[in-house]
Amino acid sequence: MENTKISVQDLNLHYGTNHALKHVNMEIRENAITAFIGPSGCGKSTFLKCLNRMNDLVENVKIEGKVLIDGEDIYSPKADTTLLRKKVGMVFQQANPFPMSIYDNIAYGPRIHGIKDKATLDQIVEESLRGAAIFDEVKDRLKKSALGLSGGQQQRLCIARALAVQPDVLLMDEPTSALDPISTLKIEELMVELKKKYTVVVVTHNMQQAARVSDDTAFFLVGEVIEFNHTDDIFARPQDKRTEDYITGRFG
Ligand SMILES: Nc1ncnc2c1ncn2[C@@H]1O[C@H](COP(=O)(O)OP(=O)(O)OP(=O)(O)O)[C@@H](O)[C@H]1O
Numbered sequence: 550m551e552n553t554k555i556s557v558q559d560l561n562l563h564y565g566t567n568h569a570l571k572h573v574n575m576e577i578r579e580n581a582i583t584a585f586i587g588p589s590g591c592g593k594s595t596f597l598k599c600l601n602r603m604n605d606l607v608e609n610v611k612i613e614g615k616v617l618i619d620g621e622d623i624y625s626p627k628a629d630t631t632l633l634r635k636k637v638g639m640v641f642q643q644a645n646p647f648p649m650s651i652y653d654n655i656a657y658g659p660r661i662h663g664i665k666d667k668a669t670l671d672q673i674v675e676e677s678l679r680g681a682a683i684f685d686e687v688k689d690r691l692k693k694s695a696l697g698l699s700g701g702q703q704q705r706l707c708i709a710r711a712l713a714v715q716p717d718v719l720l721m722d723e724p725t726s727a728l729d730p731i732s733t734l735k736i737e738e739l740m741v742e743l744k745k746k747y748t749v750v751v752v753t754h755n756m757q758q759a760a761r762v763s764d765d766t767a768f769f770l771v772g773e774v775i776e777f778n779h780t781d782d783i784f785a786r787p788q789d790k791r792t793e794d795y796i797t798g799r800f801g
Pocket residue numbers: 564567569587588589590591592593594595596607
């Protein structure tokens with residue numbers, strides 16, 4: 550595919566005896582939003598976490614196959630996972646701000662990566678908060694606790710925190726499922742803005758969300774990718790009967 554950012558080749562993942570991902574192949578485009586849809590337990594989150602090696606931490610996990618980001622295999626023994634997780638940021642279903650100020654939440658990652666200069670940190674904090682469309686709402690309370698923000702604001706703060714270390718790719722695991730419709734809309738608008746600079750991959754339970762925001766969609770079913778295509782094609786002209794049954798609500 551044109552502009553491939555992430556190329557997944559015959560990826561298999563076992564949790565003990567559970568073969569949770571089966572021969573997954575996928576080309577994820579740069580500066581696009583790719584959505585993963587499918588029923589509960591079919592491997593969407595597991596697959597997402599393979600893209601920054603978050604599953605490495607799980608006991609008894611076995612991962613085979615290749616995940617190339619910018620042509621480099623992230624599972625190669627030479628790969629540096631710290632650099633990988635800087636390059637591939639992640640946002641979770643439940644916003645998880647650290648119990649510290651808004652400023653320190655954003656400065657946390659850059660500080661870990663060795664940035665100490667106050668003016669530089671100030672600039673990163675402002676740019677990251679602007680990038681996550683939350684700067685104007687918090688600019689007068691940067692020293693206040695992040696835990697005082699609303700759920701939707703906390704989620705945008707977590708996006709800002711991910712942006713602060715200058716990733717290329719942003720993984721989002723059901724980022725709006727705990728949010729009200731207005732906060733959800735704000736995050737969806739933000740995602741469309743973010744794809745100009747980042748490659749965005751999102752797991753969603755919400756098919757309308759996938760249809761609204763994503764460029765490409767993968768439909769997962771019991772560990773397999775049944776169909777992967779441009780979003781318009783998946784929703785208007787599904788090739789596989791199982792995709793059609795799922796998107797028309799015959800099962801969920
Ligand atoms: N840490 C883990 N250890 C063992 N098994 C796991 C682990 N995480 C997920 N699984 C199993 O792997 C399979 C895929 O789960 P996964 O969470 O990836 O699916 P999902 O499509 O994201 O589901 P949901 O939409 O409910 O989040 C399931 O059978 C699940 O029980």
